[in-house]
Amino acid sequence: MHKQSLILQQKAPKNINELDQAFKLIDQKLDAPSSQLLLMKTRYISIDPIMRVWISGAKTYLPALQQNDIIHAFTLSSPVDNQNDIYFGPAGLQTHFLYDKTNKKKQLIKVPRQMLQILQKCELQNSNLLTIILNGLPAYYGLVDFCKIQKGQRVVISAAAGATGLFCIQLAISMQCDVIGFTGDIEKIKFLQNQFPTLRIINYKLDDWDKQIENNSVDCYFDNVGEYMLEKMIEKMRKNGKIALCGSMGSSSNYNERQGLSNMNQIINKRLKLKGITFNQELNKIQAAFDYLFQQFQQKKLRIFQEEYNQLNDTPKALKRLFKGDNIGKIIINLDNQTKL
Amino acid sequence: MHKQSLILQQKAPKNINELDQAFKLIDQKLDAPSSQLLLMKTRYISIDPIMRVWISGAKTYLPALQQNDIIHAFTLSSPVDNQNDIYFGPAGLQTHFLYDKTNKKKQLIKVPRQMLQILQKCELQNSNLLTIILNGLPAYYGLVDFCKIQKGQRVVISAAAGATGLFCIQLAISMQCDVIGFTGDIEKIKFLQNQFPTLRIINYKLDDWDKQIENNSVDCYFDNVGEYMLEKMIEKMRKNGKIALCGSMGSSSNYNERQGLSNMNQIINKRLKLKGITFNQELNKIQAAFDYLFQQFQQKKLRIFQEEYNQLNDTPKALKRLFKGDNIGKIIINLDNQTKL
Structure with a gap:
């Protein structure tokens, strides 16, 4: 079993046009998961301005990246054998990964099923959830x-x-x-x-x-x-x-x-x-925030503007677009349409 | 009738040791007040860090000072013929002034008598009121x-x-x-x-x-x-x-x-x-603030540390002390002990 990852080849080049040099696509063998580990598939990846900071190697709320590290990114992912469960978190630029639910450091958060149902009621796509959260x-x-x-x-x-x-x-x-x-x-x-x-x-x-x-x-x-x-x-x-x-x-x-x-x-x-202000504000406020936003969607006062790419390797191109300010609205890498494992 | 004022002779010298050059003491004739005007006596003057900004000629919440203007300062003052009434406001570095109660620009605020009574109950001096406010x-x-x-x-x-x-x-x-x-x-x-x-x-x-x-x-x-x-x-x-x-x-x-x-x-x-944060925060909060502070005084959890000078012309010396960081606590020019008019 194999996965693809984008790793840090070279820290933040000064010139945005040379951004591709920071990334390297690698193909890795993925060991079969033990009973404690879930084999996860990345479904949607968020392309965010803070990625510029991450690829510079700076320490943020996530660990500083070293050369050859998988580059940070927020994603929605699902266990390969259960696409109904969706997890949110900084799983990084990779198509698959092994997730140890008992390791709190990974900080994936299981999205409540109720929230997914409300999403569908608002006629929103699952990928929109990433934009709503971030x-x-x-x-x-x-x-x-x-x-x-x-x-x-x-x-x-x-x-x-x-x-x-x-x-x-x-x-x-x-x-x-x-x-x-x-x-x-x-x-x-x-x-x-x-x-x-x-x-x-x-x-x-x-x-x-x-x-x-x-x-x-x-x-x-x-x-x-x-x-x-x-x-x-x-x-x-x-x-x-x-x-x-x-x-x-x-x-x-x-x-x-x-x-x-x-x-x-x-x-x-x-x-x-x-x-x-960050998306991960006080935890006790999340429910009120979602209630407010979902109500706005239902009243047709909110629409989501998204631009999608379909390959992990589109990331440098998408990021360049973001850093040059060419995009309108959110940029998402949508891997949900890729061939299944 | 005469008054003394400190006027701006020269804008903020770079060198603190040359601070005296910014000030000039002048003696002015004061016309007899008309019926609408109150002849006021300055009793206490507050020496504050922001004076450095004022004598630089910068615009703050008070008008920018021009050469020969009376220099801004916060004071407590009283009508000459009624020392029981105390007014707070930016009346400036002068021993006396004519106050038009109908001119809102001067922004003097009459200190409620009740507050003065509470002050005395806490065994505080009237001059302390300036420190408590500012x-x-x-x-x-x-x-x-x-x-x-x-x-x-x-x-x-x-x-x-x-x-x-x-x-x-x-x-x-x-x-x-x-x-x-x-x-x-x-x-x-x-x-x-x-x-x-x-x-x-x-x-x-x-x-x-x-x-x-x-x-x-x-x-x-x-x-x-x-x-x-x-x-x-x-x-x-x-x-x-x-x-x-x-x-x-x-x-x-x-x-x-x-x-x-x-x-x-x-x-x-x-x-x-x-x-x-400034002393003139939301007006509706003043009462709660004074209640809290007076309670602290009564419970002996608060003391006031003040350093006093007794002449208007002590201001440059006092300011130099403040700007050099030589003072401990508040610096006040106390004119209350001067000979009456």
């Missing part, structure tokens, strides 16, 4: 749980056409906020205008982008990029405003060249509240 | 209202021997927290050790200061300095920890040379919550 939850935690956005408030969202940004836009529009989205691409502007006629879109690549928002006028900023844009947005915030921090890669392609934040004093003067 | 309230808002510190939690406080720091230390000790204070001066270390035997003190001027706190071990950080120390403390924070931001001047003597904050990504990964 991007819908942060959007909810940031805007609904932390910022507590209200009708009429001005809400600004950066990387508006990204996977998390699209959730944010829809949640804020559904709440009847005055929603402003940042994007830097003509195609994305057209797409957003078509999909969300009430959304105000600002092209942040224009010189005067920040002039288009009055200082001290924003109640809530959902920040997917950090750095320079965060600094500018601090000027735009109202007193007692809230900033959900959900991304810090900014526009720099190199993880080690990030800029600092130099206007902390305004955070004090304006009594701003900031919170770091 | 330093006790931020300590309360940061640690009690925002961080919600609990028994056993690790709480770290920078500028521990400063006016706000001393309130923070006492509130956290009273809550039976594991309290760590930063200071950079041998005299202050001795003072803190004598006053608070359970306090752990770290001299941040030692090379290994940050090694004395394990990474990911701090529940709450009350930040009075920002910059480099804030950056280091972000490493020390536990997941879901809270940081009260109450000062951003750091160790740099020049307002324009402040450093940026470069590890925002850790704020995200750890899901930290940050909030800018």
